[in-house]
Amino acid sequence: MNSKAIELKNVNIKYNENPVLKDINLTIEENDFMAIIGPNGGGKSTLAKIILGILKPDSGKVLIFGRKPEDTRQLMGYLPQKVSFYHDFPINVFQTVLSGRYHGLFKGHNKDDHIAVIKALKDVDMLEFKDWQINRLSGGQMQRVFIARAIVREPKILLMDEPMASIDPEMQNAFYSLLSKLKNEMTIILVSHDVGTVLTQVDKIACLNSTLYFHGPVEEAADGLEELYKCPLELVTHGIPHRVLKKH
């Protein structure tokens, strides 16, 4: 039953001659709820983009449900770490989310797309803003719109890069309950440098700092402290995670 959602084999990538990812081997099973954690500059976003197929590794193999990332784009939902867009762009909330339901050249949007957009906006509690121009939204509201854009495709894999970075504090709990609802329907990968909050939510972690230090169930990470020490968590949270992990 548990098929492999994502398989990375010996993936290497350099940026301006600096190795960003070294020999990454990672398997993520279908319906896993995994966090990829590690310090800033550790290659987390690069890894995310390789999984999405918008960056090609210099060497190694990437398989999404056994296929090439370019061929599985319709299965992926993505929340970028930072979206660079012009705030005065003439687009409203509904249209922004609708753009996530892309079917290919010469294929317009249909009724199902509209229903999916309404549902996604409800999920992130932004339905009342659907006709608002995006320049009227706060940063936190905009982040919710981008989350809706990611889940509106009803993806098989949902990849979120630092989702907590610009979310309103009061939205955090709602966000986690949304994730726990979604995790029955799809594979979820959270990329985060903020170990504390993430670890209480996910089932598995992968610890990344150029190379993969550890990946597996969170409990094992807690039991195998020795293993964990190889993971430079201190860099990230200054030693707090031990307490977080033991409580788990």
Next chain:
Amino acid sequence: MMGILQYEFMQRAFIAALLVSVACGIVGTYVVIKRIVSLSGAISHAAFGGIGLGYFLGLNPILTAIPFSIVSAFSIGAIHEKINISEDTAIGIIWSVGMAIGILFINLTPGYSPDLFSYLFGSILTVSNSDIIIMVILDILIIGIVYLFQREFLSIAFDEEYSKVLGIHSELIYILLLSLVALSVVVLIKVVGVILVIALLAIPAAITKQYTSDLKKLMFMSTITGMFFTSLGLLLSYIFNLSSGAIIVLVLAAGFLISYYIK
């Protein structure tokens, strides 16, 4: 006052003003919201290379400007993509190289080049019937392409990285958009000339963008705004016997200032 329309060249001039406004309104909207105004300036100046080629080969310079401006659009895309320089630098290179090629072709053409000035600064009063036919065809082409690729254009203009995630070939779509700019430039050369083209692409959309945030309305209103100001400019240039291209640009700029203050 309607007396001026008894002249056939004035009728053609007004028809041309209306036709170019369609290209300006639609493509100009993308130019303004994707912030590729100076890039479009580079394409329009580079089109001068094609005009020189037309002189050299003894063809209608408008026709030779079409492939030339499209090639320059591709070059900017390619230079930016393949060679590791900024788009800003690519703009500067294409801008001047295109003009240099044009000057060279004109040097190589024997004899005096009579209406060279009209391609630099426009001369809407000399629009011919074949120019009008070219404008109609290019307008239809522009409307058709925008209709077919509206979702892709919106996606790459708003968030290029995400459009890749969606599976859109964003580089190709971007080059298609630049090609549309190139076609619009060609439509506009007769009216305001390569040097002033950019005003017609940028100003109508800049005016209406203050009043609406809906893309379709923006295109429609920019077209109407363009039609109004180019016709007004044409009328004033006739009354005061001044260069039509320059007056149209200045009327547009005045329109922008007024719209900014009454907003």
